[in-house]
Every structure is written in structure tokens, then in C-alpha cells.
Amino acid sequence: MDAELFPRTRAEVAPGAVHVPDWLDAHRQRELLAACREWARPPAGLRTVRTPGGGTMTARQVCLGWHWYPCAYARTVVDGDGAPVKPFPAWLDELGRRAVADALGPGAAMTAPYDIALINFYDADARMGMHRDGDERSGAPVVSLSLGDTCVFRFGNTETRAKPYTDVELHSGDLFVFGGPSRSAYHGVPRVHPGTAPPELGLAGRLNITLRVSGF
Numbered sequence: 001m002d003a004e005l006f007p008r009t010r011a012e013v014a015p016g017a018v019h020v021p022d023w024l025d026a027h028r029q030r031e032l033l034a035a036c037r038e039w040a041r042p043p044a045g046l047r048t049v050r051t052p053g054g055g056t057m058t059a060r061q062v063c064l065g066w067h068w069y070p071c072a073y074a075r076t077v078v079d080g081d082g083a084p085v086k087p088f089p090a091w092l093d094e095l096g097r098r099a100v101a102d103a104l105g106p107g108a109a110m111t112a113p114y115d116i117a118l119i120n121f122y123d124a125d126a127r128m129g130m131h132r133d134g135d136e137r138s139g140a141p142v143v144s145l146s147l148g149d150t151c152v153f154r155f156g157n158t159e160t161r162a163k164p165y166t167d168v169e170l171h172s173g174d175l176f177v178f179g180g181p182s183r184s185a186y187h188g189v190p191r192v193h194p195g196t197a198p199p200e201l202g203l204a205g206r207l208n209i210t211l212r213v214s215g216f
Contacts, residue, residue, distance in 0.1 A: 013155050013166050016141070016180030018103040023175035024145065029201055033147055036119055036207055039064060043083035046121060050079060058126040059189075059208075064088045064117035066214055071135050073116070073214065088115050096211040099143045103177035110140040114211045122151065122206040124194035130154065130161035130186045138215030141179025145211075146170040148203040150196040156186035172198050 008021035024032065040046040040062050049057040052070055065088030066073040077083050096114035116136070120128070133142055144153075153176065156165035165186070170176060178185060189208075197203050 008171075011168075013168060014157075014178075014182045014185065016104065017155060017178040017182040017185065018176070019168050019170070020103050020175040020177075021171065022173050023099070023102065024147075024173040026173075026198070026200065029147055029173050029198075032145070032209065033201060033203055033207065036062075036147070036209065039086055039119060040121070043081055044077045044086050047077065047080045057128070059120040059122045059128055060126075061121070062086075062119045064092070064119070065115045066216070068116070068118055068135065073135060073216070088117060092117055092211060096143045099145070099175050099211075100141050100177055100179070103175060104141060104179060108141060108179065110138075110213055112138060112140060112213050112215065114140075114143070115214050116212040118210045118212070120208045120210070122149070122189065122192045122208070124149075124192060124205070126189075126192060126206075128189040130156060130165075130188040132158075132184050132186055133210075133212065134184060136212050136214050138213040139179070139183050140213035140215075141177050141183065143211040144170075144176040144178075145209040146174045146176075147172050147207040147209070148197040148201060149206040150193045151189050151206050151208075152191040152193075154188050154190055155182075156188075158182070158184050158186070161186050171196075172201060172203075
């Protein structure tokens with residue numbers, strides 16, 4: 001009802017950080033979900049990420065192109081089954097480039113290809129603490145795509161995990177891109193709203209597909 005009364009519009013949350021609602025149509029969401037389900041299968045499938053302090057992240061993850069683990073990248077799942085990381089498909093690079101052009105303008109397009117995907121699955125109780133994406137050597141914009149349940153995405157500043165920050169609701173199909181002066185901003189997911197995914201998608205929970213340029 002709220003969406004019908006107050007249509008969601010594109011917004012620049014911070015310099016270089018743009019939210020584009022409903023960027024993926026229903027058909028593309030279903031295609032992307034089907035791909036994520038294949039990528040999540042072992043080997044090198046969906047795993048629980050263990051932190052250096054001995055804890056675990058509540059969002060589970062699978063990687064493409066390069067395998068991320070705190071706080072580095074590898075070509076194999078060094079903190080899991082040891083299998084080679086799944087390849088990063090060329091169509092995801094095309095999707096990432098189009099996302100950057102649509103969000104930040106054609107001039108923001110990178111010459112280096114997108115070659116990393118971090119895919120996080122959130123159930124109703126999963127969260128993501130405030131962090132920066134700083135393990136890549138490239139400063140190319142980060143592309144974030146949402147599928148399934150709505151979440152609260154907290155986008156902060158480049159200096160501290162604390163305020164000032166802005167909370168944005170990301171719905172299924174939404175795009176969020178951050179680059180330039182906001183590339184190293186802290187961000188996180190303090191809340192997921194269970195049961196808010198489009199019924200026709202057939203997904204219980206939230207998937208976040210994050211595309212990055214490694215610079216390796």
C-alpha cells in the first residue's frame with residue numbers, strides 16, 4: 001500500500017552512492033535467482049564465513065571469480081572445502097557495467113571488467129555489521145543487487161562505523177551503486193523484514209549480489 005501511495009524514486013544517498021528502485025524486472029530477478037541457486041551448490045558452494053576472532057557471520061556466502069575470506073582473496077575456498085572458486089560469467093560483467101552507467105552516468109563506466117561476485121544469503125535472523133569493502137586493489141564502483149525479502153541497508157561515512165549514516169530500504173530488484181568519494185564508506189544490514197519477498201519469486205530470505213573489480 002505504501003509503495004502505491006508513495007512511489008519509490010531514484011536517490012543519491014551520498015556523493016557517488018545511488019539507489020535505483022526496481023532496476024531488475026520480475027523476469028530478470030527470476031533468472032538471477034536461478035543462477036544463484038546453481039552457484040550455491042557444492043563444490044565451492046554456499047558457506048558460513050568465520051571471522052578472525054572465531055565467530056561466524058550470520059549471512060552465508062558464495063563467491064565467483066575470486067574467493068573472499070577475511071580479509072583477503074584466493075582462487076580456492078581456503079576456509080571451506082578447498083575447491084576452486086566458481087568462474088565469474090561475462091554476462092555479470094555486462095550487468096555490472098550497465099548498472100554503473102544507469103546509476104552514475106556513462107562517464108563512470110570502468111575499463112577493467114568486473115571479476116568478483118560476493119553473494120550473501122540472509123535468513124530472517126541474519127545481519128551484517130558495518131564494514132568497508134577494502135580488500136580490492138581497484139577503486140571501481142561496487143554494484144549491489146537485491147533479491148527476495150526487503151532489508152534495511154545502512155550506508156555510512158568513510159571515517160567511522162558510527163553516525164552519520166542513512167538507512168535505505170532495499171526491495172527485491174533494487175540496485176545500489178557506490179563509488180568515487182563513497183567507495184570506502186562503511187555500510188551494513190541491521191535488519192531483514194521476513195515474508196516481504198515477491199510471492200512469485202519463490203524465495204524465502206534475501207539474496208544480495210555484490211559485484212566488484214579486483215584490480216589484481
